[in-house]
Amino acid sequence: MxxxxxxxxxxxxxxxxxxxxxxxxxxxxxxxxxxxxxxxxxxxxxxxxxxxSLLHWNLIGRARFVGLANYSSLLQSVYFWQAVWNTVWMTAGTLVITLPLAFFTAQFVHLELNRRLSGLYRSAAFAPYVFPLVASGVVWNLMLQKQGIANWALSLLHLAGPHWLSQGVWPLVSIILVTTWQFFGYYTVIFLSGLQGVPPTLYEAAAIDGASAWTRLTRITLPMISPTLFFATVILVLQGFQTFTQAYVMTSGGPNGATTTLVYYLYQEAFQFFNIGRAGAVSVMLLILLVAITLVQFWLSRRWVNYDQL
Amino acid sequence: MVNSIEPLRHVLSVPPHFLPLHPEVGPYAGAWNSAPFGLFYLNTLFMASAIVLGQLVTSTLAAYALTWLRIPGRQAVFFLILIGLMVPEQLTVVPVFLEMRTLGWINSYQGLIVPFLGSAFGIFLLRQSFLQIPLPLIEAAKVDGASRLQILTRVILPNSKSALITLAILNFIWHYNDFFWPLIITNTNHYRTLAVGLSMFFQSGSGLTPWNQLMAADVFIAVPLFLLFFLGQRYLVQGVMTSGIK
Incomplete structure (x- = not known):
């Protein structure tokens, strides 16, 4: 048994x-x-x-091992640094325009519009996000022509419009405009979902205490949606550093490299000049930059992002 | 929109007009005929659909294994996938291009499709959804003697419809619109997609830019997207709100 x-x-x-x-x-x-x-x-x-990234190779001949030569030549290249700074300015410009715009639009939609209208608004704002970036580039290129709609609108205000796509800083500004147009609705939708998560009781309590609109904004809304703001910032910066299509379609990185982003530079090195090793080194530098920036953002976030949600 | 049905000489008029003065369909026919847009359409639809289907299959299987099956080192595998989620396509373009070259897949459908068949994002999204399924439901199916595949197809998938649809729609739109990779991997019209075709059409123009035809091309590229957008809006917005990547 x-x-x-x-x-x-x-x-x-x-x-x-x-x-x-x-x-x-x-x-x-x-x-x-x-x-x-x-x-x-x-x-x-x-x-x-x-x-x-350690090779000297043009795809056709034999690859030669050159150690860190690609990196040192990149660090000494004027064009590389130009691409770095173009990317930084483009991303920073998009950040300071897009996020506040999206935030205040979301705030307005959330507070002032009824459910139906806000649903409708959400769809309308979201539409550019599904529009192909190449097609947006083409449309904006038309609107920003010397005789295009943009300059006509400016002329109504008695302002002389610039040569948007070929003069000074304007090509960079044009790309920031297109990027903002394309993605602003997306961030509005993200902020809307953040705002909807703030409990209304907080505002009711604040109203009883007689808090001003400014106090409500800085003491309740911003801290409560700070995780959403942080998330949007991280995504926008990551996306900004990957900008390629706008530069390719609208300006071909020009004039004189004025809109050459890091990814556009990488594309040129790899697929126009066939400097495969150098392009590899650019990718590695981009990777390092992205990781560093994201880490800094996370480190900074401990000071301003509030995760003690109700 | 308006400019797509105007004769060229009226497109850049000052002041601009917002209603067509001389409507015509010429630009549509002109655009359609001046580049093989019919072929680009087929290529794009085929590529995007194949990627969507492939990703749904591979991501479903992987997400199922990561949520409901015992795997040694599950956390480590999931952590790796989270890292994969953060690697942008632009970073790996050079090595993946070299892989395609070794495989002889440059300028081919395989080259357009295969690199995207596995998706960290897909696994991540579906895992989130699979975790929502109540454990007793799965236990009950096990008691009834259902096999693992049966549990997947009879219990898990029907309960995750909205996540699957979200993933399908988001992916379709991304790959329909994707420009960077198709630009690099194709070098003849035979395999080009709409996005690449449009940019070629835009930049090939010597002298006078055919703005009206370009606007017409823009419109017919956007039509399928907006159809999809209106049909699947709920899922799209939901997908962006819950996951928010890309």
Whole structure:
């Protein structure tokens, strides 16, 4: 009797063990397709990239190992630094225009419009986000022509419009405008969802205390949606550093490299000049920049982002 | 919009007019005929649909394994996927291009599609949704003797419809609009997509830019997107609000 119970326990254990290995096997099997694809096209390329950045290679001839030469020549290149600063200014410009605009629009929609209207507004604001960036670039290119709509509107205000796409800082400004137009609705929608998460009781309490609109904004709204603001900032900066399409379609990075972004520079090095190793080094620098900026943002966020939600 | 049905000489008139003065369909026909936009349409729809289908399958399987099956080192795997989520396409373009070159996939449908079949974002989004399914539902199916695949297709998928639709719509729009990778991986019209075709059409013009035809091309590129947008708006906004990536 005793032996038979002992036997059946081990039998049960064995069966459980078998089921477990079966399950482990099955789960690895399920993970396999996605895992292999991500390995091949996301993770392995990151390491391959490091290697490529140490080569001198034009795709046709033999690759030559040159150590850090690509990096040192990049750091001494005027064009590289121009691309870095263009990208920084473009991203900063988009940030300071888009986020406040989106925030106050969201605030207005949230407070002043009824449900139906705000739903309608949300759809309208979101529409540019699904419009192809290439197509936006073409339309804006038309509007920003010397005789385009933008300058006509300015002439109504008795202002002389610039040559938007070819003069001074205006090409950079034009790209910031297009980027803002394209993504502003997206951030409005994100902020709207943040605002909807603030409990109305907080405002009611503030109203009883006689708090002004400014106090309500700085003491309740901003702290309460600071995680959303932080998230939007991180995403916008990441996106800003990847700007390519606008520069390609609207200005071809010009005039004289005035709108060459880092990714556009990378594209030129890799696919126009076939300096594969140099392009690899640009990618690595971009990666380092992105990681550094994101880390700094997270570090700074401890000072202003409030996660003690109600 | 207005400019797409105007003769060229009226497009850049001062002051501008907001209603067409001389409507005509010429620019549409002109644009359609001056580049193989029919082919670009087919290429784009095929590419975007294939990527969406592929991602749905691979992401579903992976997300299922990561939520409901026992995997040694599950946390580590999930952490890796979170890292993958943060690697932008632009960073890996050079090495992936070199991989495609080795495989002989430059200027091919494989080159357009295969690099995007696995998606960290897809796994992440579906995992969030799968976690919402109550455990007793899964336990009950197990007691009834359902196999793992049956649990997936009969219990999990029907309960995650909205996440699946969200992923499909978002992905379709991203890849329909994607410009960077199709620009790099294609070099003949045979495989070009609408976005690339439009930019080529835009930049090929010598002398007078055919603005009216360009606007016409813009309109017919946007039509499928806006249809999708109006049909799937609820999911789109939801998707952006819950995940907010890209």
């Amino acid at each position: 005793a032996t038979s119970t002992a036997l059946s326990t081990t039998e049960a254990q064995r069966r459980r063990a078998r089921r477990l290995t079966g399950e482990v096997l099955a789960s690895w099997l399920f993970l396999l397709p996605a895992g292999l694809l991500l390995l091949a096209f996301v993770f392995y390329p990151l390491f391959y990239l490091l290697y490529v």
